[in-house]
Amino acid sequence: MNKKNTMPSYLVELEHELAAALRKVDEQRELLRLCKEENNEKHKDIIWGMDERAKLMERIKRLDDIIHRASCEFFRDGSDCQTASGMLTILEEGRKL
Numbered sequence: 719m720n721k722k723n724t725m726p727s728y729l730v731e732l733e734h735e736l737a738a739a740l741r742k743v744d745e746q747r748e749l750l751r752l753c754k755e756e757n758n759e760k761h762k763d764i765i766w767g768m769d770e771r772a773k774l775m776e777r778i779k780r781l782d783d784i785i786h787r788a789s790c791e792f793f794r795d796g797s798d799c800q801t802a803s804g805m806l807t808i809l810e811e812g813r814k815l
Contacts, residue, residue: 784812 725733788808790800 782811784808 788805791804793807
């Protein structure tokens with residue numbers, strides 16, 4: 719009687735199931751890696767957006783201050799040439815921003 723060195727069929731089936739499960743695990747790991755990369759990029763975008771927003775808010779604050787000082791100058795002394803000159807000087811600051 720000639721015996722071959724073969725595994726029982728249930729072990730062969732388990733081996734195939736294990737290989738399929740390992741492939742699935744590898745696919746899930748790759749998907750997780752891609753999701754992490756995407757989230758890192760989104761996080762960077764959010765941080766960049768927050769920085770840009772802070773810069774814009776600071777600029778708005780400075781411009782509001784300039785407008786406020788110009789209006790105070792105008793309403794304090796009236797609308798003569800000296801006042802207009804003072805307002806122009808203050809408002810020119812806005813162009814530098």
